[in-house]
Amino acid sequence: MSGIYLHIPFCKQACSYCDFYFVTRTSEREHFVQQLLKEIYSYADTQNAEETVKTIYFGGGTPSLLEPRQVEKILEALEQIFQVDSREITFEMNPDDVTEPFLADLRNLGVSRASMGVQSFDPELLKFMHRAHSSEEALHCLELLSNSPFESYTVDLIYGNPNQSNEQLETDLNKLLPFNPPHVSAYSLTIEPRTRLGKQVELGRIAPPEDDKVATHFDIVNKRLSEHGIKRYEVSNYSRPGCEAHHNSSYWEHENYLGLGPGAHSFWWGEKAYRWKNEADLRSYLRDEDSKEKEQLSLQQLAEERLMMGLRTRLGVGVKELEKKYDYILTDRQQQYLVKRQQEGKLKVDNRIKLTDKGIKIADAIILDLVTLY
Ligand code: SF4
Incomplete structure (x- = not known):
């Protein structure tokens, strides 16, 4: 099984926390689509085109800055070159771009899953994050989505903002939950050095969020979503049963995928395993000069x-899978470490290693310890 990720590198403005690759000049969208089609065609008759494509993901950047006719051309080109038997086509969108006809057009084109970048409903937090949409637009897009032909959709939320109180987070959840979203991705704000927020922290103008506060926010999100039947299946992803996203799971399980567009990553495990990345530069991409x-x-x-990605999921990692697929046999030191953390209630080990709610909050530290003890 393989997935295709399409990076649409345009945004109306730069969100303060974002370190994805994007440009804010949007005039080159048509030229970009033509180049993306060229990149898709470049895979004709290659080994990569032989595997059935099960998931397609339009990410970015802001895919909702594309017109439906451009999305149609991209999907047609993918169908022409790859064996597409997609169980899921996800399309990221921002609340300020969404209209009823836009959603209907995407659904008619076969897009099966909408991913809405709400992040918060709080006007102050939206301003702090330098989001392009308003609180009203965030609510309106969810009304549109709930009445649209999309049965499957996900909403992105961000918690752990430096000035965000527990009450503000509860209010965001109170606004979201009446819509009964099938899937929620809730991310703790990370401060990346090359972002506007990173610079403000570096200059001492903003204090980064405290670990305790972030952990409390995680608990609030976990509890409130869980009470509504939306359960965590990965450190940042929650869904109703059967609504889990397939595309991201394929990353966690080392399935093959191709990333198209500037800055996109690909992974392919044939006889040998390779990862490559398109240069994150739109100009080079448009000139067909990008180097991988x-x-x-x-x-x-x-x-x-596999340990890093798998331990962040509810299913964890199979001990036999590590041995068979990766020739990775846990050392005595690793086993002793696992026993200790199990006694502390941070993980469970039988034929799989799984982190508990207590362990998932310090997942990165546990994974790092485990990997260094090999
Ligand atoms: S968070 Fe999304 S919309 Fe904001 S700058 Fe990054 S890619 Fe663009």
Whole structure:
């Protein structure tokens, strides 16, 4: 099974926390689509085009800055070059771009899952994050979505903002939950160095969020969503039973995927495993000059990645899977470490290693310890 990720690198403005690759000049969208079609056609008759494509993901950037006719052309080109038997086509959108006809057009084109970048309903927080939409638009897009032909959709929320109180988070959840979303991605705000927020922290104008506060926010989100039947299946992803996203799961399970568009990553495990990245530069991409950084991955690197990604999920990682697929046998030191953390209630080990709610909050530290003890 393989997935295709399409990076649409345009945004109306730069959100203060974002370190994805994007540009704010949107005049080159048509030229970009033509180049993206060219990149899709470049895979004609290659080994990569032989696997059935099960998921397609329009991410960015802001895919909702594309027109439906452009989305149609992209989907047609994918169908022409790849064996598309998609169980899921996800399309990221921002609240200020969404209209009823836009949603209907996307659904008619076969897009099956909408991913709405709400982040918050709080005007102050939206301003702090430098989001392009208002609180009213955030609510309105959810009304449109609930009455649209989309049965499956997800809403992105951000918590752990430096000035965000527990009450503000509760209010955001109070506004979201009446819509009964099938899926929610809730991310704790991370401060990346090359962002506007990162610079403000560096200059001492803003204090980064405290770990305790972030952990409390995580508990609030976990509890409130869980009470509404929306359960965590990955550190940042929650869904109603059967509404889990397939595309991201394929990343966590090392399924093959291709990333198209500037800055997009690809992973392919045939006889050997490779990861490569398109240059994150729209100008080079449009001039057809982008260079790809390709890296071959060893089995040990793959095993460590599998541990990192798998331990963030509810299913965890199978001990036998590590042995068979990655030739990775847990050392005595690792086993002793797992026993200790199990006694502390941070994880469970039988034939799988799974982090508990207590452990998931310090997932990165546990994973790092485990990997270094190999
Ligand atoms: S968060 Fe999304 S909309 Fe905001 S700058 Fe980043 S990619 Fe663009």
